[in-house]
Each structure stands twice: as C-alpha cells, then as structure tokens.
Amino acid sequence: MHIEPDVVAGAKIFLSYATAAGAFALTVKLARDSLRDNGGLLALALRSLLTTALVFCFFEVLPHHPVGVSEVHLILGSTLLLLFGAGAAAIGLAAGLLLQGLFFAQFDLPQYGMNVTTLLLPLWAIHLLAKRLIPARTAYVDTSYKQALALSTAYQGGIVAWVAFWAVYGHGFSSANLASVGSFGLAYMSVILLEPLIDLGVLAAAKALSRYSQGPLFNVRLHQPA
Numbered sequence: 067m068h069i070e071p072d073v074v075a076g077a078k079i080f081l082s083y084a085t086a087a088g089a090f091a092l093t094v095k096l097a098r099d100s101l102r103d104n105g106g107l108l109a110l111a112l113r114s115l116l117t118t119a120l121v122f123c124f125f126e127v128l129p130h131h132p133v134g135v136s137e138v139h140l141i142l143g144s145t146l147l148l149l150f151g152a153g154a155a156a157i158g159l160a161a162g163l164l165l166q167g168l169f170f171a172q173f174d175l176p177q178y179g180m181n182v183t184t185l186l187l188p189l190w191a192i193h194l195l196a197k198r199l200i201p202a203r204t205a206y207v208d209t210s211y212k213q214a215l216a217l218s219t220a221y222q223g224g225i226v227a228w229v230a231f232w233a234v235y236g237h238g239f240s241s242a243n244l245a246s247v248g249s250f251g252l253a254y255m256s257v258i259l260l261e262p263l264i265d266l267g268v269l270a271a272a273k274a275l276s277r278y279s280q281g282p283l284f285n286v287r288l289h290q291p292a
Contacts, residue, residue, distance in 0.1 A: 068125075068136060069135065069184070069229060069232055069233075070132070071176065071177060073135050073180075074177070074180060082180040082183060085180075085183040086179035086180075089190075096193065099152070103286070105282050108282060109283075113151065113282070114153075118161040120146065121141075121161070124141055125162065126166050133249055133250050133253040134246035134253070135232075135247055136250050141159075141221075142265075144218045144265055145264060146158060147193060147217070148196075148209065148269065148285065149206075149285060150283075151285040152190075159186060163185065164182075183228060184232070185225070187224065187228065188225055188227075189221065191220060192221045195220055196217060199213050203291045203292075206287050207269050207272050207288055211262060214269075217265070218261040219262075222258045226254050272284070276289060
C-alpha cells in the first residue's frame with residue numbers, strides 16, 4: 067500500500083505528520099507492552115528485525131500493482147500480529163516501509179507519514195480486536211477461520227478506509243476521485259479473501275513445528291494462552 071504522490075500535496079501534507087506522530091506514539095506503547103509481557107528487550111529486538119525484513123520483502127518482492135489512488139500489496143498485518151506480537155509487528159511495518167522507501171522508492175518518502183499511518187492505526191485496531199475476539203484460554207495456533215477472517219477483514223478494511231480518507235482529503239468528492247478510490251477498494255478484496263487462508267496456513271505450520279516456533283523469535287501467545 068503506497069499512496070500515489072499527487073493524492074495529497076502542498077500544505078495539506080502536514081496533517082500526515084501529525085497522524086504519523088500519533089501512530090508512532092501507539093507503536094511505543096505496544097513496544098513497551100511487549101517488553102513487559104512478551105520476553106523482554108532481546109526478544110522484542112529479534113522479532114522486530116525479523117518483521118522488518120519480512121515487511122521489506124512484502125513490499126519489494128511480492129507482487130504489487132497500482133490501482134486507483136494507491137497500490138495493492140499483500141501486507142499480512144494480521145499474520146505478523148499473531149506470530150510476533152503487536153509491538154514487533156508495528157516496528158516492522160514502520161521500519162520495513164522506511165527501508166523500502168530509502169533504497170528503492172525515494173519518490174514515496176514524502177508520503178511516508180500517510181503510508182505509515184495507514185499501516186499502523188489498523189494494526190492497533192486489530193490488536194484490540196484480537197483481545198476481544200480470541201479468548202484468553204486460546205493459543206493463537208488454535209485460531210479459527212472465522213477469527214482469522216475477522217482480523218484480516220478489519221485490518222484490510224482499515225487500510226482501505228485510510229486510503230479513502232487521504233484521497234478525499236486531498237482531492238475532495240469528485241466523481242473521478244471517488245471512482246479511483248472505489249477501484250482500489252474493490253481490488254483490495256482479493257487480499258481480504260486471501261489473507262485469512264495464509265494466516266491459518268502459517269499458524270498450522272507453527273503448531274506442527276512447535277519445537278521450532280517457540281522462543282524469543284515468536285510471540286509468547288502463539289503457543290500459550292494468556
């Protein structure tokens with residue numbers, strides 16, 4: 067998901083700096099919670115490095131196509147959350163996006179505030195949703211398809227909503243702009259349909275390979291109830 071350079075321009079782009087600051091503040095909170103609940107500093111650092119590398123690959127290696135006002139990517143936000151925890155997932159999304167911009171897509175750097183907001187605030191939302199949706203007695207490897215679908219739909223829906231917000235904020239409610247937003251939203255349906263299946267496949271692999279998917283590289287909740 068990379069919002070096109072002309073979607074928000076001029077003085078309007080300063081709003082993205084404010085929303086990004088809020089997203090980074092939430093990331094700091096998630097990281098602090100991980101330090102307390104999910105293995106300490108070394109574990110958070112290792113998981114953050116791993117999620118950063120994965121996010122970089124998601125953006126740069128996996129197929130991605132410009133559609134309307136943005137690009138359609140397979141971001142796998144809910145997968146990162148379940149495997150590595152919200153703190154590491156948030157750090158990985160922010161850092162992976164930045165590295166991709168610095169080394170391969172410098173034209174995206176002015177939109178970094180918008181893009182990072184669009185990735186991190188839906189992650190915060192599904193972090194809260196997971197607490198309500200997945201019972202404390204359930205390890206994440208036992209997540210059901212219905213639960214995975216709800217998390218993925220919420221995350222991808224949040225991304226579409228933020229992209230729509232930036233597009234309308236930048237260019238208003240013209241028919242051409244709304245059509246561009248609509249085409250992006252429709253294209254993203256493929257991600258919403260695919261991601262829950264990937265989540266369940268990854269979680270099934272983690273369960274089958276439990277001797278390898280425990281320890282500081284993975285979310286404690288992956289195999290242990292809260």
